Each structure stands twice: as C-alpha cells, then as structure tokens.
Amino acid sequence: MNIGLTQDTANRAAGLDASPGMSAPEATWAAPQAVPGSGVLGIWRLGQPVHAGARSQLWTAQPADAPGNTRWDYLVRVGSRAAGHDRDETVQSLRRFAHAAAAAQDPHLISVLDASLDSAEPFLVMPRLPGQSLRELLTESGGQPLAVALWWIRQTAQATAALHRAGHSHADIRPENVWISPRGTATLIDLGSSSSIAASLPTAAGDVFAIGRVLWELLAHISVLPGQQAVLGSIADLVAETMSPELSERPTADDLVRRVNQLEIESLNAHIRPAGQELASRAA
DSSP: OOOOOHHHHHHHHHTTTTTTTTTOOOOOOOOOOOSSSEEETTTTEEEEEEEEOEEEEEEEEEEOOOOOOOOOOOOEEEEEETOOOOHHHHHHHHHHHHHHHHHHOTTTTTOOOOOEEESSOOOOEOOOOOSSSHHHHHHHOOOOHHHHHHHHHHHHHHHHHHHHHTTOOOOOSSSSGGGEEEEEEEOOOTTTOOOEEEOTTTHHHHHHHHHHHHHHHGGGGHHHHHTTTTHHHHHHHHHHHHHHGGGGGOOOOOHHHHHHHHHHHHHHHTOOOOOHHHHHHHHH
C-alpha cells in the first residue's frame, strides 16, 4: 500500500467533489489557485496544492509556528476559487463536515482538527492519512481474505453507528470514502454530504443500504478458504436485509456492527481447527 498521499489518493482522502448516490467521480484536475497572502491560513502554513475541483481545493499543511519543519502531516480543505462556483454551497459543505465530525468522534471516523467557517477564506483541517481508498485497493490488488473484508465493513459500520448516535447521517458511503491504512484499519471519510437524521429520517437507513452495497461489492474481490462457503450464505442474507425496500426491516448501524463481528468470528473459525484435529488429520 502507498504511504502518504498522491494527488489522486489525497483527493479521495478528503472526499472532494463527491455527490451522494453517484458512482466514483472522475477527478477534475487543474492547478489550484494560491490562497491570497503569505501562504498562511489561520494558524496553518500551506504547503503543496494537491487537488482542485469544482467545489474544493486541498493543500498539505503544517503549523505556521514551526519554522524549518519538513513534515506536512495535515490537509487543509478550502473552497474553490474557480469562476462560477457556488461559494455558499461550499461553505455549507464545510460546515456539515465540521459539525458532524465534532458531534461524532470514533477511531474509524475522519476527524477535524481546526476549522474557520465564517472567515473570508473558510477552511477546515484534517490529519493527513497514510494509505489509500478501498476503491484503489480493490482495483490494484487481488483477492482479499474474507475475514479482512468483514473487518473493513465492521469498522465502517462502527463509524456510521457513531454518526447515527450523534444524530447525523453520512449520506455518501462508498469504496471511495473508506480509507484503508497500511495496517488495514479503515476510516470513513468525507462528511461534506452529512445531514441531520431528525430532519431526514430515511438517511440512517440509507447509510445501512450503502454499507450493504459496499459489502456486496467486496464479495467479488475476496478469496474464500475451505470451510468458509457457509459463511457466505449468512453474508448474502445480511446484505439482503440492508437493502430491504422496507426501511424498518433494515438493521441499524449498531446491529450491523454486532452481526458483522459475528461473521468475522465465524469466517475465522471455519478454517481454524484445534491442534488435536490437525495432528489427527496428519496421522491419518
């Protein structure tokens, strides 16, 4: 896996220019325009421009009070300065992102470290995550172990459950917005499309549907070990429940965490035999 961020991966890490319900967007590349002034935004010194899209720009960053620092461990997301772009929508997206991140904190949910939403140049700051999106991982690598795929889904569901308990939906869960670290931990990114569950009751069920769709896609990219076929049937049943036309019949995100965790255990148990059985098999 990649360490650090390329232009493509950094764009996806911050979830730029994503629209709910759409397939993976094609990146729109253009040289980001410099933020006016000295290259300092709030308490942050901007480094290299990473991405420029229709709604947002992404820059590497470091604390401005650390002269000589060679590390760029942060990402600053600012509104696009392209002609014709809707500044109000950009500010609202940044606001949704910051509010959801502040309300729902979870190890598997992207965090916002700083934000200035009412200034002339609104921005928010995130940690710069190593790794790559789940979409990139599936494109570049071969079959993933079934237990690992379920682990990623459980972590995604855990972050989603934290959002729901805080009264927010994600509203754009897809492989492009699940970030996988070199150690395999998953982080749900891009909260710019989040909304209040109280204001839109179906959105929580929509997140569960989206997780089920990601799980279904993962099934096409897994390697199944002997004894795990039975687990696949249980996974298919769970996916069907997440996509039920009746919203009330879909599991909650918390239920999804528990059930996927159980499937993880079953997938491991299916091909791990006690030492005594292994020795008896060899003796035979």
